[in-house]
Amino acid sequence: MERPQYHLNDIVELKKPHPCGSKVWIITRTGIDFALKCRGCNHRIMLTRKDFERSVKRVIIEETPS
Ligand SMILES: [Zn+2]
Secondary structure, three states: OOOOOOOOOOEEEEOOOOOOOOOEEEEEEOOOEEEEEEOOOOOEEEEEHHHHHHHEEEEEEOOOOO
């Protein structure tokens, strides 16, 4: 089974909404750890790739790598 690829600046929807009400986050770092920035309140979080993949519901906008 092919795993989805995530890129810097991809916009993703998480399963659980942030306390600010937004479920939309921007990927600001990829690798072993992922960093996300909330689109609602600019709060930043760090997740392991495993936690990130578990938390993501879908990719809304996929940044094409240049
Ligand atoms: Zn937020």
